[in-house]
Amino acid sequence: MSGKGFVFLTGAGPGDPKLITVRGLETIRLADVIVYDRLVSEELVKEARPDAELLYVGKASGFHTLKQEEINALIADRAQRGLTVTRLKGGDPFVFGRGGEEAAHLAEREIPFEIVPGISSCIAAPAYAGIPVTHRTLAASFAVVTGHECAGKSGASVDWAWAAGAETLVVLMGLQQLPHITERLLAHGKDGSTPIALIQSGSRAQQRVVVGRLDDIAQNPETGRLGSPVAIVIGPVVTMRDQLAWREVDELLAAGG
Template sequence: MAKVYLTGAGPGDIELMTLKAARVVKEADVIIYDRLANPEILDMAKENCELIYVGKEDGKHSVPQDKINEIIYQASLKYENIVRLKGGDPFVFGRGGEEAIYLYDRDIKFEIIPGITSAVSVPAYAGIPVTHRGITTSFRVVTGHETPKKKISQLEWETFLNDETIVFLMGFHNIKLITNKLMDLGKRKDYPCAVISKGTTPQQQVVTGTLEDIVEKSKDLPTPAIIVIGEVVNLRKEICWFK
């Protein structure tokens, strides 16, 4: 009987992939993978494994999500072991829930294999802990790119004014909107920020600044990139370890 493994590939460094994810990749008959999964992972696949790319480039869907759902389903009618490989974790803005429901509605067995999310690991590789005693006891992970179909934003911006760490994923193209919104609401202009490009990989670049100047400082960074806003950014001077 076919089984689909909705699998987190981790943030980029191939050694941050879980043992379970590596095992199912090696056993897969087909791997349906996205842009953010380290391409070296595909080298683990067996020789006759079919590889199907369904990546998204800079916010533009090369394959619409509804079609991706159907590709996974059709693969389950043809193969026994299907791996849907996603960068990071399937359930952290990875639409793994949508794919799981699609399979459930069609009586296809599936398993979720969590992955290390970039929301925590990428700041760690930049020397930025998302929590730190005496500075912040909480953090939130926020999408920086809401679907254009939404008429009303689900982001409650007014709740972003405390001192918890805020990590924006998929938000680099909206960084000016994000920083201006926070300053307009009253967050101080010199509040610490960081942008981390291609985190956990040899191409990682980190720029630090404030709400007021981070847009200009980070303008030349390549994607993918995440935004970290919080006093913990200042700890990078002492904790920075990955170069």
């Protein structure tokens, strides 16, 4: 490592701390500084060295502790002091985690870094709900899009006409925009009877799942009781949950049911 320090851009996984990778856990324990997000388990943060600096930069809807540009600068500043920094991000750094922007910021300053992939909620949340995103007879492919696009955003945007054609569509960060998302998909020809699942806090103890139809899920009273983060899964694979909802079976067994 150079005199500029070093940065690990580490994916912490979808929420359950046991889903961190071996390399991810190593980077937490190696770090002089941990810069971590809202969805990172506190159990993982506790794996840091006693002398490590812990910097929370979490973002919630409508509230950011720091702007992304300030987070970029913070990471670079600590590395330029010669420190080892672990930027700990929920899910995978390069799946809607803005890890590409952070890596580019470091590269422009010639600060060495390593990308440590994490398990993304786009596959983990459906799996914990008993929904395979692909299935030999139901879906040969799946697509992942963001449901949270800033007003006035420049650059790439979701092509809902394209998304409507996906065999399995996973939408992350889309709870608040659910009525808009369903309207756009229906307007582009998606069948209103298409099964849809809303998975709150996938892989965590607080996991909850609401299943319905594309054309009425936004009006379901149970939907209104959900809170972020929610992964949305749309497609025939949702019907597999009737057979494969293993998490609920585990909970029943643990309760002696």
